[in-house]
Amino acid sequence: MISPKKYAKAAKIPPKGFKTTNEFFDHVFKDKEIIWMGQNTNHLYEDTPIRDAMINCINSKEYCKYPPPEGFPELKQLILEDLGLKGFDILITAGGTESLHLCMNDVLEPENSVITCDPGYLIIDNFASRFSDNVISVPIYNEDCGYKLTPKLVKEYMDENTKLISLIDPLNPLGSSYTKEEMEEFAKIAIENDIYLLHDITYREFAREHHLAANFAPNHTITIYSFSKIFGMAGLRIGAIIGIPEIIKSVRSILINDLGTNVISQAGAIAALKSKNQWIDHIKNTTRNNQKIIKDAVDQVEGAFIPVYPSDGNMLAIDLKGTGIDPQDMTDYMLEQNVFIRQGSYTSKLYGDRYIRLSFSVPEEHVKIFAEKFLEAVDVLRPI
Secondary structure, eight states: OOOOOTTOOOSSOOOTTOSSHHHHHHHHHHOTTOEEOSSOOOOOOOSOHHHHHHHHHHHTTGGGSOOOTTOOHHHHHHHHHHHTOOSOEEEEESSHHHHHHHHHHHHOOTTOEEEEEESSOHHHHHHHHHHOSEEEEEEOOSGGGTSSOOHHHHHHHOOTTEEEEEEESSOTTTOOOOOHHHHHHHHHHHHHHTOEEEEEOTTGGGSSSOOOGGGTOGGGEEEEEESSSTTOOGGGOOEEEEEOHHHHHHHHTTOSOTTOSOHHHHHHHHHHHHHHHHHHHHHHHHHHHHHHHHHHHHTTSTTOBOSSSSOSSSEEEEEOGGGTOOHHHHHHHHHHTTEEOEEGGGTOSSSTTTEEEEEOOSOHHHHHHHHHHHHHHHHHHSOO
């Protein structure tokens, strides 16, 4: 019998009523009527060149061939142009999650320390623990630090073995992001201590303003790029790793997917970048209006509040602690109403009993239904 690896642990816990997470996601995926606000995915697209490019790729039967193992040069160049980065190299991957795993594998040794944050994207801690014996998840759920990992906190928690600082920017699940001054300070820490910044910019395009760590510490930054969110391509699994040539050369040596990333996904990604100016303002405007609808509903509930508002992502958290309502009970109730959201424990080990997380890159009418059902749920679930 094969023994589990010492780091092995579930990245996701099955929701109530389901034996496995796969069973749960199969259930919600197949439900065509469900309001999908639980995975930060983008459902605001109509007919776009993205879809047309993928259909053309299928019709041409180009999927019968393997693509270039590191991605089509046109796609790589378009991503660098999108970010305004010059002198960097890039690898196309099967999504941001694969990118994160590759970077952790490449950079970390067991003796290294890694700094992450809680709340955060817990798969990062999971991956880091496979290659490092010391993953430090800094508590950031408080107003004093602005609900984010700050340079001050990094200095407090880092030690002589610190090798990697994870910056999810904007932060899933709260939507907090960084100023130019904060990013410059992170860069200074990285350069002075020979530390890498793992800058996950998955939600960058939703932010009111955004600053790339690569512009301030190019030799010490690895940027994680994803097509899952603003481009609405989550199910197509495509992303990228960006760094100076030396960094990418090192990551290239541990690639698993050496026969390339999905051809159809890459065709869609190329079209997405080329057509971006045609649709991005519509998506930004809709998401920003949608979170106002959510805020109006939350403001009607005594004891509830949104920690970070406005959110710079396409998601936010609603703190329910003051209402006495268990976030798990709220998510279970909402699922019964055909509204899919997530409980806090999905993104936090320390504060999971405080909040729910929901995304709002969905049609406005779906957000209005959420707001109505949320107020209804509070009346039903609030302790007497």
